[in-house]
Amino acid sequence: ETGVTQTPRHLVMGMTNKKSLKCEQHLGHNAMYWYKQSAKKPLELMFVYNFKEQTENNSVPSRFSPECPNSSHLFLHLHTLQPEDSALYLCASDTGRGYGYTFGSGTRLTVV
């Protein structure tokens, strides 16, 4: 365990479902991130939160809705997803630009 916990580990959902991914860190980090990892593609940055304020939305479709209630928790709410949204969703946190991220183990999402 790295200190960043993601749940669930696996998720299968229909296109009309609503589900949420959860990320939690107790490392005292002030920034949290959502990334999408698809096969054969670089990791795609989705959202950035600094001190629980959203500072980046990298042109993500509105069917993905992030929430950061405090500096330790980050959620990604999902609704009416498409099959192409199937991917590994990674959460990360850090405490400074030069230190690199601490990642969670990811949620493997399959949209059917």
Place this chain on the structure above:
Amino acid sequence: AQTVTQSQPEMSVQEAETVTLSCTYDTSESDYYLFWYKQPPSRQMILVIRQEAYKQQNATENRFSVNFQKAAKSFSLKISDSQLGDAAMYFCAYRSVVYSGGGADGLTFGKGTHLIIQP
């Protein structure tokens, strides 16, 4: 925007041998950070090594070292005495020192290199 290129989709090396993974990047900035991450089948991305661009000395972490060529915008990772546990995807990543706006503020990753260790 910065880009990171890993030109080797897959590399294979014999156990105990040395292997070098290549990474090049494109940037107009003079100061930045570079990273190598390892992602084994467990999916956990683990930081292997980091380099600050203003430091000329190449970073080293045990069996892992980098060859940082700033003028050539090259940042290769050398793994010495390869072990079976080194088998994983390896990602090179870039980050600006200061966020100047206009784009996504986070690490920019390459597509990765799949490293196979032959016993």
